[in-house]
Amino acid sequence: MNEVRWGIIGTGTIAQAFAADFAHAKTGTLRAVASRRKEAADAFAERYDIELSMVDYYSLINSHEVDVIYVAVPHSLHFELTKACIKAGKHVLCEKPFTLNETQAQELFELAAQHEVFVMEAMWTRFNPALEQAIEWVEEGEIGLLQSVQASFCFNATSQSEGRLFNKDLGGGALLDVGIYPIFLAQLFFGKPDFIQNQAVVGDTDVDVFEQLLLGWESGQLASLESSIISQQPNRAVLSGSDGYIEFGQEWYQTKTLTLVKNGGAEHAIEFDFPGLGYQFEVEEVNRCLQEGLLQSPNHSWEDTLNLLATMDEVRQDIGVYYPGEPEPCGHDCDIEHHHHEHGHHKH
Structure with a gap:
């Protein structure tokens, strides 16, 4: 494939x-943008020097001017728009969470295989140079046997209480928006957990606003994870091993600093120098996969996405958060009080 058109x-x-970060990508051209509001599409196109601005999502999906489409709309629309892209023969990078649940994702990946198009969840953190370095250190045995992952992604969004984060119809809640990052980090190293424990707070709009998860693996590893849309955190992450630990700087999911600390205290800190926030790296990964004729990235595969959604589905089922169109296991008259009490969940 020649220059990839986005x-x-x-x-x-x-x-x-x-x-903004696309400008730093070594490959690919940003050719078109679509919004449901003409003013928004035009302003966006002008701001980022994009040739085509379209008012209807489907005119972009069916356009011959692009090869791959980045889907960046509220979570509730990911499934139908990604499905339309695949059916139109377009490659897709869909913002995380890829879909609302594992069942939807499974359907899309099967469709992508049929239509032979590349599809990837936009887990941009996976391609951050600091994370790539951490993976290398772990693989090289720098911290011995990796035993635990601690990570958080918390911010206070209560000033946007009318926005999508608190809106059940738009797939709101802390877990899908920010909780997915710490879960991703843990599962990147340990795979899908064998045990999941959680404490969650469900807000007034019936979406989760704060949770702490403890994931466990038969092989003896643990992950302690926190996500919130009602409180602030430095959002660091630590990978702990038998011979030392790796600490990510603040906002670990987009950090440019990484420290390796050995037992005995020897420290090795690295500062990564890249422009922007680092979204360009996932663009380059997609372009690389397309050049190689792959349908999925070996670095963030379909299975990785399904495993993330499976974990989040299980947590949501346990705390009783369902989105429109999802089956609820016991209808509305089951003993909610008992359920909440039993699992130690609290109303906020």
Whole structure:
């Protein structure tokens, strides 16, 4: 494939960060953007020097001007828009969470295989140079046997209480938006957990606003994870091993600093120098996979995405958070009080 031509669906915060960082990608051209509002599409196109601006998502999906589409709309729309892209023969990078649940993702991956198009969840953190370095250190045995992962992603979004994060219809809640990152980090190293324990707070709008998860593996590893949309945290992450630990700087999911601390106290700190926030690295990964004719990235595979969603599905089922269209196991008249009490969940 020659120069890969990209289109973006959506013009929100994450689409803006992505478009700004696209300029730093070594490959690919950003050719088109679509929004449901003409003013938004035009302003976005002008701001990021994009040739085509479209008012209808489907005119971009069916356009011959793009090869791959970045889907950056609220979670509830990921499934139908990614499905439309696949059916139109377009490759897709869909913002995380890839879909609301594992069942939806399974359907999309099967469709992608049929239509022979590349599809990847936009887990941009996976391609951050600091994380790549951490993976290398772990693989090289720098911290001995990796025993635990501690990670958090918490911020206070209560000022946007009318926004999508607190809106059940848009797939809101802390888990899908930010909880997915710490879970991703733990599962990157240990795979799908054998045990999941959680404490969660469900807010007034019936979405989870804060949770702490403890994941466990038969082989003896543990992960202690926290996510919130009602409180702040330095959002660091630590990988602990038998011979030392690796600490990510603040906002670990986009950090440029990494420290290796050995038993005995020897420290090795690295500072990574890259422009922007680091969205360009996932763009380069998609372009690389397309050049190689792959349908999925070996670094963030379909299975990785399904495993993330499976864990989040299980947590949501336990805390009783369901999105429109999802089956609820016991209807509305089951003993909610008992359920909440039993698992130690609290209303906020």
